[in-house]
Amino acid sequence: MERQAADYRTLSSLKNALHALKCFTPEEPELGITQIADKLGLSKSTVHRVMTTLAEEGFVRRDEQTHRYRLGLSVLSLGGIIMSNLEICREGQHLLEEFVNRFDETVHLAVLEDYATVYVSKLECKHPVQIATHLGRKNPLHCTSSGKVILAYQDSTVIDEVIRRGLRPMTPNTITHPDTLRQLLSQIRKDGYAFSQSELREGVHSVAAPVRDYTRQVIGAVTAVGPAARFTPEKMKSLAKTLVSISKEISHRLGYYERVR
Amino acid sequence: MERQAADYRTLSSLKNALHALKCFTPEEPELGITQIADKLGLSKSTVHRVMTTLAEEGFVRRDEQTHRYRLGLSVLSLGGIIMSNLEICREGQHLLEEFVNRFDETVHLAVLEDYATVYVSKLECKHPVQIATHLGRKNPLHCTSSGKVILAYQDSTVIDEVIRRGLRPMTPNTITHPDTLRQLLSQIRKDGYAFSQSELREGVHSVAAPVRDYTRQVIGAVTAVGPAARFTPEKMKSLAKTLVSISKEISHRLGYYERVR
């Protein structure tokens, strides 16, 4: 009856399926029909059909015992394709490795997408104390070092839009005031790197430096994350220095050339 | 009109979309509407709707210039979830790292899926001469070292089925005779590891050892791949020794305990 304004250009059944896929998270990697149906507000029969189809194509895997579902290997394959074709990943991988070998801290490559930073590559340190992050995770721009450093170099319309959407407080440290943010972004442009100190999650610090492509636009960032205890101000400064040089190298490989005048 | 026997339990439109996603490969990461429509034998309008929906949900990304499509970051996110939840990956990662550090050769974790080996994890060596492989890629069982070593420990009905499906020759070296294969599999069970010498692709050799889970079933393999020039018989033997010990360690972490009595 009251269907949502039937958009002639999209497929509602496909949307259902994609939403179903997005229900899976690292915390909840296994779901049953009813759970998914509830999350999406769809009938069990519909979800059942969707999942059967997804399973047939290997996008989802059904446990014969519990009749619950997990993501299937087909999505891994797609993920692999993306990885091998995102230039920023290809070019950055080895440099990240060197970084981890030298500092033994976790590093990421992040890119801007849809007013969020998305981690597209990750290299873990061997420390017993690790920060749980995962590929593809979207984080807000205003409370992460990668987000801020990317945002700092965006067009002011982007910055305005981020502010308009609201600077949601995630911890007591989150920057929630537009003016403070603008001021900080200007400082970041001067420094060439950004910090985040417990602004997204309590006790998690990070440092990030901007990556540019051949159009000179900042499209992503290299960022190191770790626990506050290890990430002292001095250490973060020293990490920043290396991250900046790595980010320049990656930018270079993406066709960016420093000011020629 | 002559629709395909409308299966009441699956969604044809969703299938179309999933097939569309599967059109993307590392070799062809960017596709236009018409290309996809041709590949799938669907009308342009249908594909257009599918792609628009996929794009809206971030599963695909549309280049504003060329109006062609690439995979989007949503699939990366799903891939990340799978990676962090496939026990075999989690447990294997560090061991693979050690292997790469020691031998500087590319290693994979592969699992059995749908009568094929699928690479679920990969660590590249730094050699300039590399073998192009990618995550999620399915390869036949009879002509890869990982495939053979997994197959060797499967129920004989699985082996029969593989043979029934045909031992497709990929190179002059591919084993195409059922008896030869059976004999080799029995040898592999004795050795505890398998080789492949240019059986899948000319000039590409590999070595693999089996990984078991707590049910004692062989569910995957650790495998090293490289160019024939570097992979001499002696070297492969030595790699095999290490791979076997790594595979045992992974199996152990998956709850497998060696024969008790």
Add this chain to the structure above:
DNA sequence: CAATCTTGTTTCTCTATGCGGAACAACGCG
């Protein structure tokens, strides 16, 4: 620089498709 392919996008129309509700089956729990 027009003529002509070849893209992608939109419109339209008709019917098979996919929706939800309800009946059914298969567990697991007390």
Add this chain to the structure above:
DNA sequence: CGCGTTGTTCCGCATAGAGAAACAAGATTG
């Protein structure tokens, strides 16, 4: 051993989605 769960199947009706074809917007051509 029944009751509250699950997941699965059936069914009937409205509508979503398939393709043909018109349309628009670049490319490519000579």
